[in-house]
Amino acid sequence: DTAVSQTPKYLVTQMGNDKSIKCEQNLGHDTMYWYKQDSKKFLKIMFSYNNKELIINETVPNRFSPKSPDKAHLNLHINSLELGDSAVYFCASSQGWGGTEAFFGQGTRLTVV
């Protein structure tokens, strides 16, 4: 059983489109995250979500929005995609805010053409 699963693994789309990436965790964790990894492998936090409390990295454009239908899911919606959004997006989960190990999904490689 995959602990944190993301779909799709690859996503190629045109500029201006709207897309979603899904994330599910079966670990019973109460906190989920979205990270963006750029071409130089640098990992940047985008969102943290815990018990319906969302914390947004203020540098993330508002075209990005997380949606959590329940504690086990945190989906990422992106509107009006731009070339600069091309990156690998990772979902992760942990128990509680900080301190404990975070488990990562396999990543979604988004390519905007």
Next chain:
Amino acid sequence: GNSVTQMEGPVTLSEEAFLTINCTYTATGYPSLFWYVQYPGEGLQLLLKATKADDKGSNKGFEATYRKETTSFHLEKGSVQVSDSAVYFCALYGGSQGNLIFGKGTKLSVKP
């Protein structure tokens, strides 16, 4: 705020060579420290962790010791294998979102 500084790569070694990847941190208090590994085309996996000063984390032949006096958490392995080729990330908690803060990653390539 908390931060992590990690040696820049890439690091290229021959099989069975000794590996050290340096990591130093700046933190309020004494947060848990982590090393994650990312194999090509995959997500991040926890390699090892240490939760308090002087703790040694170890896994798969890798070790790192939480050094409060030097604010360091260097990763070491006595004899690397080709299968260890990956990107290694040092991390700690302390972001404004209660999130992990990562170093920039060090790419390791091991040649046979």
